[in-house]
Amino acid sequence: MLLKGKAWKFGNDIDTDVIIPARYLNTSDPAELAKHCMEDADPGFSARIQPGDIIVAGKNFGCGSSREHAPIAIKAAGIACVIAPTFARIFYRNAFNIGLPICESAEAAGDIDAGNEVTVDLKTGIITNLTKNKTYRATPVPPFMQQIITAGGLINYVAERVKNHV
Amino acid sequence: MAMTITEKILAAHAGKDHVAPGELLNVKIDLALGNDITAPVAIREFEKIGVSGVFDREKIALIPDHFVPNKDIKSAEQAKQMKDFAIKHDLALYFEVGRMGIEHCLLPEQGLVGPGDLVIGADSHTCTYGALGAFSTGIGSTDLAAAMALGETWLKVPESVKFIYEGTLPPWVGGKDLILHTIGRIGVDGALYRAMEFTGPAIESLSMDGRFTMCNMAVEAGAKNGIIAPDETTRAYVEGRSRRLYQFYASDEEAKYAAVYRYDVSRLEPQVAFPHLPENVRSVSAAGHITIDQAVIGSCTNGRLADLREAAGVLKDRKVHKNVRLIIFPGTQEIYRQALKEGLIETFIDAGAAVSTPTCGPCLGGHMGILAKGERAVATTNRNFTGRMGHPESEVYLSGPAVAAASAILGRIAHPQEVK
Numbered sequence: 001m002l003l004k005g006k007a008w009k010f011g012n013d014i015d016t017d018v019i020i021p022a023r024y025l026n027t028s029d030p031a032e033l034a035k036h037c038m039e040d041a042d043p044g045f046s047a048r049i050q051p052g053d054i055i056v057a058g059k060n061f062g063c064g065s066s067r068e069h070a071p072i073a074i075k076a077a078g079i080a081c082v083i084a085p086t087f088a089r090i091f092y093r094n095a096f097n098i099g100l101p102i103c104e105s106a107e108a109a110g111d112i113d114a115g116n117e118v119t120v121d122l123k124t125g126i127i128t129n130l131t132k133n134k135t136y137r138a139t140p141v142p143p144f145m146q147q148i149i150t151a152g153g154l155i156n157y158v159a160e161r162v163k164n165h166v
Numbered sequence: 167m168a169m170t171i172t173e174k175i176l177a178a179h180a181g182k183d184h185v186a187p188g189e190l191l192n193v194k195i196d197l198a199l200g201n202d203i204t205a206p207v208a209i210r211e212f213e214k215i216g217v218s219g220v221f222d223r224e225k226i227a228l229i230p231d232h233f234v235p236n237k238d239i240k241s242a243e244q245a246k247q248m249k250d251f252a253i254k255h256d257l258a259l260y261f262e263v264g265r266m267g268i269e270h271c272l273l274p275e276q277g278l279v280g281p282g283d284l285v286i287g288a289d290s291h292t293c294t295y296g297a298l299g300a301f302s303t304g305i306g307s308t309d310l311a312a313a314m315a316l317g318e319t320w321l322k323v324p325e326s327v328k329f330i331y332e333g334t335l336p337p338w339v340g341g342k343d344l345i346l347h348t349i350g351r352i353g354v355d356g357a358l359y360r361a362m363e364f365t366g367p368a369i370e371s372l373s374m375d376g377r378f379t380m381c382n383m384a385v386e387a388g389a390k391n392g393i394i395a396p397d398e399t400t401r402a403y404v405e406g407r408s409r410r411l412y413q414f415y416a417s418d419e420e421a422k423y424a425a426v427y428r429y430d431v432s433r434l435e436p437q438v439a440f441p442h443l444p445e446n447v448r449s450v451s452a453a454g455h456i457t458i459d460q461a462v463i464g465s466c467t468n469g470r471l472a473d474l475r476e477a478a479g480v481l482k483d484r485k486v487h488k489n490v491r492l493i494i495f496p497g498t499q500e501i502y503r504q505a506l507k508e509g510l511i512e513t514f515i516d517a518g519a520a521v522s523t524p525t526c527g528p529c530l531g532g533h534m535g536i537l538a539k540g541e542r543a544v545a546t547t548n549r550n551f552t553g554r555m556g557h558p559e560s561e562v563y564l565s566g567p568a569v570a571a572a573s574a575i576l577g578r579i580a581h582p583q584e585v586k
């Protein structure tokens with residue numbers, strides 16, 4: 001699948017409290033969470049983005065809490081993909097589980113500027129910066145996690161397994 | 167083949183003799199945990215799997231602690247979803263308000279996690295139980311849903327990093343200072359995807375409560391788990407408490423580590439992490455003049471009995487500064503009761519502190535002590551991210567209980583020795 005969108009830049013160590021503050025965690029409704037996505041880092045962020053846009057951030061994106069509300073908020077806000085040099089491990093897992101594409105690439109994260117037009121080929125892991133006419137390569141996703149993606153998230157994957165065993 | 171303690175526990179739960187870092191495993195779990203924020207999402211996903219029930223009604227713990235006693239109608243609805251699920255599936259480990267505690271204080275106290283266990287929880291501080299020599303790690307709600315259905319989960323074997331703490335801990339320096347010091351050195355992603363193994367003479371002499379504090383904050387260095395090999399201190403804690411058979415594991419002499427760090431802690435001072443990252447650590451004497459509006463003592467990091475005793479030791483016969491709110495949260499009802507018996511609660515009230523029923527409360531900016539714009543708090547919690555305790559323009563400084571208590575008295579961040 002080829003994703004295409006405009007890049008929005010964030011710094012290092014963007015934590016889950018910034019992605020979705022706890023004051024909004026009295027609901028898990030994706031549409032409600034989406035409204036407050038990245039609010040404490042960039043107020044009004046979710047109102048300004050276009051569906052399909054891409055977050056490009058620094059190292060250790062998604063550190064902190066295990067709240068799945070964080071990737072849910074990003075996905076529901078319309079962000080197609082997050083690119084960063086590294087992700088915090090629970091966020092990494094959660095993103096795959098709920099079907100939010102993420103790419104690990106220090107090169108892409110460092111070189112892409114805010115507003116650049118970017119495409120991401122999830123199959124090959126090739127990220128293209130159309131504005132700068134450059135390509136970068138994301139760290140390949142382990143085969144097991146590819147199965148989760150192909151199944152459409154962990155729950156579908158598990159449901160499939162349960163069905164075949166019973 | 168030599169293995170670390172983490173590798174051994176993972177191997178045992180995957181039914182293998184040997185595992186190595188990087189290997190993907192399907193592991194059986196001894197306990198799965200959810201709370202009033204993460205469980206509702208997990209329940210929604212669980213319903214989609216198509217199983218008739220949970221894998222084991224005695225191995226799923228659902229604990230309302232974040233927004234309880236319910237802070238508003240929406241929170242009440244979330245807590246109710248969890249309670250309804252617990253009733254429907256007849257779960258043995260659901261704890262109602264009045265009998266609950268902050269999850270990571272409650273489960274060890276009740277003997278529900280023990281040495282050698284493999285525990286996953288939809289809460290990042292699930293890594294706390296590594297203090298007992300268990301493998302425990304945080305996961306998300308969808309992972310919890312799958313685990314509740316299957317009784318297993320997939321994990322990648324992490325590389326281990328060894329931390330050796332040499333020397334004897336000075337007065338007023340404890341587990342919180344050791345872990346803050348460590349995070350200050352290696353950074354908030356210094357142990358990303360890895361296991362942090364804490365060893366050395368200073369760890370051996372540390373109380374169980376101090377060990378829980380250290381393992382609790384492993385995730386603040388990005389780690390998958392924190393772990394301490396069980397010893398006689400561990401045995402004394404789990405004996406008569408553990409509700410399951412437990413097993414002591416230890417790392418082999420020749421086990422491989424991705425890195426080894428060695429710290430001499432004999433001259434370590436109490437540590438303080440400045441906003442807005444737990445890695446912004448300074449010694450308390452280098453903090454400068456930082457006035458505070460609030461001090462918070464409690465949470466899954468420092469809400470245990472040893473923490474309350476330490477705070478009471480500083481607050482005894484003294485008063486909280488006129489410009490400061492001191493809020494104290496015992497971690498569980500049992501800790502609360504014991505603190506009452508020992509006269510600690512009376513000391514707190516005499517000093518002018520507010521004492522709360524167990525809850526996560528202000529730790530995550532939930533309720534019971536939210537900061538206004540521009541306000542500053544010193545807290546014994548584990549995160550000082552932007553907006554963590556309230557307004558995005560408020561500030562949180564992390565410390566141990568003694569520094570928080572001394573700061574509450576003096577109205578500024580202070581060393582306990584400064585309290586006259």
Ligand code: SF4
Nearest residue numbers: 268465466526529530
């Ligand atoms: S006390 Fe704070 S860190 Fe611990 S579980 Fe509750 S919210 Fe999380």
